[in-house]
Amino acid sequence: MRPSRHFDVVVIGAGVAGLTAATRLAQSGARVCVLAKGVGSTHLAPGLVDVLGYDPERVSSPSEALPSFLDAHPEHPYATIGLDGIGAALEWFGRVVDAGPHPSYRYVGDLSHNHVLPTALGAKRPSALVPETFAQGELVARRGTSSGPICVVGMRVLRDLHASLCAANLERDGVAARGVQLEVDVGRAEANSLGLARCMDDPKFRATFAAQLLPLLHADERVGLPAILGLRDPHGAWSELERRLGHAVFEIPTLPPAASGIRVYDALRAALRAAGGRLVIGASVVDVEREGDRVTAVRAHTSGHDHVYGARWVVLATGGFTSGAIELGSDWHARETALGLPLRGLPGEGEPRYGGDYFGEQPMARVGVAVDSSLLADGTSNVLVAGAALPGAEPWREGSGDGIALSSGLFAARTVLEREGATAAA
């Protein structure tokens, strides 16, 4: 297996963790190539950066809750990354979006408090860093935040947000809300939120949409739309609707695909490209070459002949069970599929693997690739792990998915830079 391409770093996986690590490294001048079997969770999740939402009760301030959380969860990725590392990741991501392809679009928030925003079902979602287009949906009154009753806007063509259901659940939770149904013509019988987001990129559609919605609104209402405010210019679409309606407007996440998540992918990809990084989608890593404890090359399955990528460093950011990065066989044998790295957190022989409560503690959920305190994979000296491949977390119960992805991606990049700096200095 003779590598025909050589990189300082090969990153496997094009989700938030992989793109973050790759972009940060490329920004420091490293030759970086991202290999990914497909695109990742950015296209499915709404792009809200949850850092710590529950511990186990809803967290109002991550910076206050994290110190005791880290003490209680020494195996959690955050325990390695630390509060400063998480804060730095949020700031870095904010700068990426500021410099990104969406004019004037930005994220708001930090670790000091969680926004509490409505979900499509009218539940409350705590999130530290959110797009400006979501922020007016704040459900917990604080100084400087929007208040006032909420008008949730549904559309017959969109089956992924039922306005009256969302509003009724908000009401049950003490938030004044009502739902309205809008008839919009999108040229087809039904559309998902991505289809509507593409419509919203068109100024004519925005004007018609606002004209239809305006008569349905009551004074002082905030307008909750499904997350459809465009892919090209979400800030422009959002501020134009606010201006035309004379009401505060915010997005509510719906089912996948997620237009607001695709904006995250587009922003990170633009930053990677601007920094000179390569991105190869469609190439799955199927084999690896080692010299002692170093991975020296990875083989990617591509059309025709495979491509072999030589690398000084490898960052594994392939995700967990849901993305197929970790597999559990019918013989209960679990394995990491790309590089065959050892796992941590597997329940022992005879121990429970799953709990009866679907949303309760699930022992298998904390399984991930075994790493040391630098996020180096066990048994290797140059493979770092980031994102959902890491062990010790339960992102969906903690409300911590993108927080872990961003901060571990940045942390992995920092480890590489520190070690390379040490090598250069030596």
Added chain:
Amino acid sequence: MSDVNPITEALGHELLRSSLDHCVKCTICETVCPVSNVTPLFPGPKYAGPQAERYRIAGVPSLESSVDYCSGCGLCTMHCPQGVQIAELNAHARRVVKDEAGVKFRDRVISRPTVVGRLGHPVAPLANFTLGFGPARVLAERVLGIHRKAALPKFAGRRFSTWAKRHQGPANGRKILYFHNCGTEYYEPDVGEKVVAVLEHNGFRVEIPKQDCCGLPLQSNGLFDDARKYVLKQARIFAPLARDGTLIVGNATSCTLMFKREAREILGLEDDPDLELVSRQTYDICELLLEMHDAGELKTDFQPVHETVAYHAPCQQQGHWIGKPAMELLALIPGIDLREMDAKCCGIAGTYGLKLEKYDIGMAVGADLFGQVEAAGAGVVACDSETCRWQIEHATGRPSKHPVELLYQAYGLG
């Protein structure tokens, strides 16, 4: 000798179907489908692929025919994180729909570029006049169903293979086999000449075997049996010459993808040893040159090219799953103002956008790209596939070139 083996095709189809279980209905394929994005006539890759596939049973009539509106671009398969072969399954479903309805005479004609080429080439001036003559195009639209405005290429009036026979290459150098495709043969022989010049400049001795169509247009028009004959004919020509490790290089990314992967997967030819060898040893020209550059073997004696160049990666280029090597090669040229286009597809998809009932869809698909080209103020649009280049020129009025043409210019080989 019959190369058609129905058992192999059925097994190949079953192999594709085995990827269905990996579909988690995540909708990522729908986010990248250029066609369903612009028309309700195609309900999208997830619906037409993994979902509808469960209701398709061999020998039972198709329930609906919307899959005919799939352009076969393959972006769904490329972006699927679970490895579902959506586009390949849809190619099979489309073939069944076409079988049931009967493949149109038009599709039988436009899917045979070498036949069209052989007929048009000797009468190139007349053929070109006819192709550019409004009333003739209206007639062609009425009789054949080829849209009167569709981007049809002009016959060059000379054939690449004639040039190749006379061409005196270097006596020594690393041997390489060149698959030049039908577009180069009949319409753009100058592109082939530049490919040869760039390869020779980098120390290759280029051999150009007598060759024919790769079969891709037949495959995408549902004519699998004919496609199989064409692609295997090429495999029988190239495999013996490549058995000693000699690489095969092509400049049409669609045709090289046919060799690399599509014919094997879609036509059920995984077991053909000749095609397997050809698949393994085929390179896209930019893939090859970038690999040489990464190994420090590519000459970089480039002169500046002061031009704003928009680069569009065709769908079938992306289907190689190798990134965008052309972008990185062009970036080596001093003075170039290179802009990467971020649109999904130009809308032509081989023969798709020529068809009367699909022309408007193709133009709507391409609108994003055309807008980006305008916004970039590009003097030239670089693109690896000839049908895409013709579509881009037709829609934007700006010249479109193969990336190798720009390298040729920068090398000062003209």
